[in-house]
Amino acid sequence: MLLIRCPYCEAERPEVEFTYAGEAHIARPADPSALSDEEWRDFLFIRTNPRGRHFERWRHMHGCGRFFNAVRDTVTDKFAMTYKAGTPRPSDEEIALAVSASSAATPAEEARP
Amino acid sequence: MLLANHPLLGKTIPGDTASRLSIRAAEDVARFSLRIDPAAAQSAGAAFGTPLPTRIGRLVEAGGRMALQLGPDEWVLTAPVAESDGIADAFAALQEPHSLVDIGHREVGILVEGEAAALALRAAIAFDVDAMAVGTGCRTLFDKAQIVLIREDKNRFRIEVWRSFADHVWGILHAVSREIALGL
Numbered sequence: 001m002l003l004i005r006c007p008y009c010e011a012e013r014p015e016v017e018f019t020y021a022g023e024a025h026i027a028r029p030a031d032p033s034a035l036s037d038e039e040w041r042d043f044l045f046i047r048t049n050p051r052g053r054h055f056e057r058w059r060h061m062h063g064c065g066r067f068f069n070a071v072r073d074t075v076t077d078k079f080a081m082t083y084k085a086g087t088p089r090p091s092d093e094e095i096a097l098a099v100s101a102s103s104a105a106t107p108a109e110e111a112r113p
Numbered sequence: 114m115l116l117a118n119h120p121l122l123g124k125t126i127p128g129d130t131a132s133r134l135s136i137r138a139a140e141d142v143a144r145f146s147l148r149i150d151p152a153a154a155q156s157a158g159a160a161f162g163t164p165l166p167t168r169i170g171r172l173v174e175a176g177g178r179m180a181l182q183l184g185p186d187e188w189v190l191t192a193p194v195a196e197s198d199g200i201a202d203a204f205a206a207l208q209e210p211h212s213l214v215d216i217g218h219r220e221v222g223i224l225v226e227g228e229a230a231a232l233a234l235r236a237a238i239a240f241d242v243d244a245m246a247v248g249t250g251c252r253t254l255f256d257k258a259q260i261v262l263i264r265e266d267k268n269r270f271r272i273e274v275w276r277s278f279a280d281h282v283w284g285i286l287h288a289v290s291r292e293i294a295l296g297l
Binding site for chain 2 (some may be wrong): 001003008009010011013014015060062063064065066089097
């Protein structure tokens with residue numbers, strides 16, 4: 001089972017407490033009626049679906065109840081970091097820093113296949 | 114709460130010397146769910162009579178009243194049943210925007226005590242119960258049922274669970290206590 005760090009509870013919590021909520025940082029258009037059908041379709045349905053690093057929303061459903069954002073690798077399923085909703089997308093340096101900090105804190109986790 | 118419909122009224126899973134575990138239905142208490150801006154938590158604490166904790170997972174207990182922070186703007190408050198109306202009145206006079214909901218009839222408490230308490234809970238809770246600090250609590254899942262778990266002491270836990278899930282949680286605790294008693 002994955003352990004996910006909730007940025008509000010500041011604790012590692014089991015995956016079953018969370019629900020996935022799609023890709024993060026998708027802003028709703030300020031004036032929807034001005035959009036063409038194609039632009040509206042893109043907003044509603046078209047996602048990046050990357051292989052590798054993915055910015056996504058999660059909700060700590062059976063905990064504090066809050067939505068937050070996470071950086072997860074879609075290949076290895078490893079979480080690089082989580083951060084509060086509303087904060088900007090972290091830079092590559094911030095993600096690398098978070099990964100090295102978490103691997104130093106939990107060497108046993110890293111040793112697992 | 115309406116004790117006639119209490120699913121676990123007076124029930125116990127008695128511990129023997131081998132099991133190091135005793136599980137029983139807790140005494141009924143008044144429970145409230147409080148939602149308020151964390152900036153106004155201090156005035157809410159004044160209304161409740163016990164200061165509210167300011168970190169998620171922390172609890173403050175004094176004079177039979179307990180406040181546990183579950184989320185950034187969410188607390189659960191418990192108190193003796195007789196004080197229920199007084200607390201509701203005190204919050205009615207509070208000038209800050211807030212929501213206080215009486216959830217006393219929604220939930221029942223279960224006390225899990227003994228050396229094997231953490232071991233018993235580990236059977237159905239996915240996080241590291243042993244690592245949980247004394248005097249903290251959190252909302253989590255027990256098997257598939259949502260509970261609030263509070264560690265009152267090293268060997269004493271309190272489960273607050275919705276009454277409709279109580280039989281399910283009780284059944285699992287019963288099976289686990291048998292396994293522990295038999296040394297499985």
